[in-house]
Structure formats: C-alpha cells, structure tokens
Amino acid sequence: MITLGTARASPGETDTGRLEVGETRDGSPVRLPVAVVNGADGGKTLYVQAVSDGDELNGLGVVNRFVPRVDPTELSGSILVVGVVNYFAFQVAEHRNPIDDRKMNRGYPGDADGTTSERIAHATFEEAKRADLIVDLHQGSTSRMINETRVRCGIRHHLHGDCLELAKVFGCGHVLDIKGPDGQLARAGPDQGIPTIDPELGGCVGWDEESIRYGVEGIFNVLRHYGFLDGSVEIEPQVRARGFDQYGSPAGGLVRFEAELGDRVSAGETLFEVTDTFGDRKGRVTADADGVFWRTRRLPQVAAGEYVCSVGTNVDRY
Known part of the structure; x- marks a missing residue:
C-alpha cells in the first residue's frame, strides 16, 4: 500500500485524494488534490507536481491527461502526484499566493511553522523526498515562451549530469541550464540527492494543448527511460542555453x-x-x-x- 494524503493504492491500483497542508482564513482545511499510481511490480518512485504558480495551468493539463492514461498493472514502481500546489493563488487565478504575497517556487524546502506558502512547500517537499526523480511542471506564466526544460542545480552540483539527463529524456527540445534562485524545488531536490527538472511548458493564459502534449509526452518518456514502463525512448540532441x-x-x-x-x-x-x-x-x-x-x-x-x-x-x- 502506498499513500499520499488520503489517497491509498495497493499494487496495481490508482487512487486520488487530498493532502492537508494548512487552514484558510475561516479555519477550514486546505487540501491539495493528489494521486497515487502504484505499479503492480516494484521499482522507482516519480514525484510530479503542478501549479506552484497559480496562473500556470499547462502543468495541470498534463496531470489531467497523463494520470488516467497510466495503467498501474503495467507499471513498475510508483508515481506520486500533487495536481495543484499553490492552492490560494489557483483559486483566484493569480501567480503569487495572495495570502502572504509569496512566490511558491522560492520557498523550498519550506517551513512547517512559516507562512502559508512555506507550509505548503514544506508539506509537498516531504512527499517529494520519497521519490527517486522529481518533475516540477511550470510554464512561462502568461507571457509567450518556447517549450523548454530547466536544470537549476548549477553545473558544479554533483547531480548536474543526472538532472541534465532527465531534462534530455523529457524531450522538449530546448534546455535552459542555469543555476536557479534559492528556494526553487529544482534546487532543493538535487540537494536531497534527487534528480529534479523544471519543465517550462510554453506560456499562455489558461492552457495550451500543444504545450500540454509536450508535457504528457515528456512524462511518458521519463516513465519508459527509467524503467517504470516497457519501451524505449529515442533521445535526440537538444538546444541548450547557459x-x-x-x-x-x-x-x-x-x-x-x-x-x-x-x-x-x-x-x-x-x-x-x-x-x-x-x-x-x-x-x-x-x-x-x-x-x-x-x-x-x-x-x-x-x-x-x-x-x-x-x-x-x-x-x-x-
């Protein structure tokens, strides 16, 4: 049995539920939508999250498409998914958490006793640390941007090569390989020994089907390359900017x-x-x-x- 919040999945099963991460202003609980896909056979764990910025919805589109398509009876290992991280910003379609005016992806690894953003970062990072690989789905906010994947640990990090491989497997075609700001999940994950990437799936208002397709294909590329699913991935040369x-x-x-x-x-x-x-x-x-x-x-x-x-x-x- 693998659990994530209230989601509980035995081998060969998928389940959805909620992860409690705090309280709203009226005292009601904040519960993030989560899913667990528990493979029939043992293996690695992949952690995927989306919407750490409340107006970046392409990642949610990816989650919405790929979770129903993964057959747990054909999966080796498990997938942990947090579909919406920045609960407060998502509710009002804003980039930053309106409660503390914080950008969620500057708060990792989080603080259990901190601001609302830091508490959510702490709770989700505790789940991410269970994984062998982390994919943090983003987009270029509401501006226009190419589909690309970011490696944020820095070239001197001991996991730089592993993160770069994960980015190449994801396969957007463009990679931004620049050390990111403190507090990014793509910085905190490698510091815990977990290869982590930050796909930036285009940029739009709402969501864009082409960018979502890149993201869904990227997730399945990762699942096949790292042995979660049968099959191989043709890894093509990509354009990298440093x-x-x-x-x-x-x-x-x-x-x-x-x-x-x-x-x-x-x-x-x-x-x-x-x-x-x-x-x-x-x-x-x-x-x-x-x-x-x-x-x-x-x-x-x-x-x-x-x-x-x-x-x-x-x-x-x-």
Whole structure:
C-alpha cells in the first residue's frame, strides 16, 4: 500500500485524494488534490507536481491527461502526484499566493511553522523526498515562451549530469541550464540527492494543448527511460542555453517583433521595434549576443524600460 494524503493504492491500483497542508482564513482545511499510481511490480518512485504558480495551468493539463492514461498493472514502481500546489493563488487565478504575497517556487524546502506558502512547500517537499526523480511542471506564466526544460542545480552540483539527463529524456527540445534562485524545488531536490527538472511548458493564459502534449509526452518518456514502463525512448540532441539576456523597451509605445519564438538570432540582429500609436518608429532593439529567441511579453503596449523579451545565449547542442 502506498499513500499520499488520503489517497491509498495497493499494487496495481490508482487512487486520488487530498493532502492537508494548512487552514484558510475561516479555519477550514486546505487540501491539495493528489494521486497515487502504484505499479503492480516494484521499482522507482516519480514525484510530479503542478501549479506552484497559480496562473500556470499547462502543468495541470498534463496531470489531467497523463494520470488516467497510466495503467498501474503495467507499471513498475510508483508515481506520486500533487495536481495543484499553490492552492490560494489557483483559486483566484493569480501567480503569487495572495495570502502572504509569496512566490511558491522560492520557498523550498519550506517551513512547517512559516507562512502559508512555506507550509505548503514544506508539506509537498516531504512527499517529494520519497521519490527517486522529481518533475516540477511550470510554464512561462502568461507571457509567450518556447517549450523548454530547466536544470537549476548549477553545473558544479554533483547531480548536474543526472538532472541534465532527465531534462534530455523529457524531450522538449530546448534546455535552459542555469543555476536557479534559492528556494526553487529544482534546487532543493538535487540537494536531497534527487534528480529534479523544471519543465517550462510554453506560456499562455489558461492552457495550451500543444504545450500540454509536450508535457504528457515528456512524462511518458521519463516513465519508459527509467524503467517504470516497457519501451524505449529515442533521445535526440537538444538546444541548450547557459545564459539568458533580457531586453526592455527604450520608449513607451507598441512593440513590433522581428523574430519568432525559437528563432536563432545573431548579435546585432533586430529583435523588435517600438512605434507610436500611428506607426512611427520610436526605438529599435538588437541582440547583444548570438542565441535563441526564447520568451516575449504577450501584450504589445509597453512603457519605457518595461520588459519585452528574452534571448537564450551561450547556446550549444548536447
């Protein structure tokens, strides 16, 4: 029998339930939706979570699709799933937890006696530590972004190679290999000896079926490559960026992009122009270095200095 909160699954079974992580303002319990897929045969444990940022729903779409498709009678090992981590932000469709104004993915490994975000991080990390592999599903918030996977432990970490392998197996085609901020699950997991990745599945308002498909395929790639399911995975070379340049607007106005997401850009190449209301150009921004056009704002209107786009730099294939 494997349990996660109230979910209980014997070998060859799947069950869903709730994981209690705190209380709301009226004293009622906060219970996160969870699932356990317990394979008929023994093996490794995979931990998957989604929606640690309340407006990033593509990961929830992945959970919604892949859990019913996994047949526990054909599985070796187990899968632990937390479908919605940031309970409070999810309820109001906001990025940050409105109770403590914290970004959940800066709070790991958490604190059982801390803020609401720290308490949720602590409770979910206690479950994640049971696993051999961790996949923390994200997206580029509501901006526009390519589908990519992030390795956040840093190149000097002793598990860097294992995390990079897991990212390559997941197979989005692009990898951002840059040490992440303190408090990210993709930093805390490797520090506990668990290879961890942070797939960033596009960026949208609501969810995007193409990005969800990348995520579902990625989960099944992991299940096959690491022996949870029969079958092999064809691992193809991917584009890796080890740097990240961000660009703001030189003037207020309307943005007109000259590059498409995923395009290779060269130093000096125009990334975007800014025009006034009537189309007269007010500014032009070029790439500082060669790279991949990685992420852009969604709305065309900008103030002077406001974020516009990002380019992944120091690019190679591995």
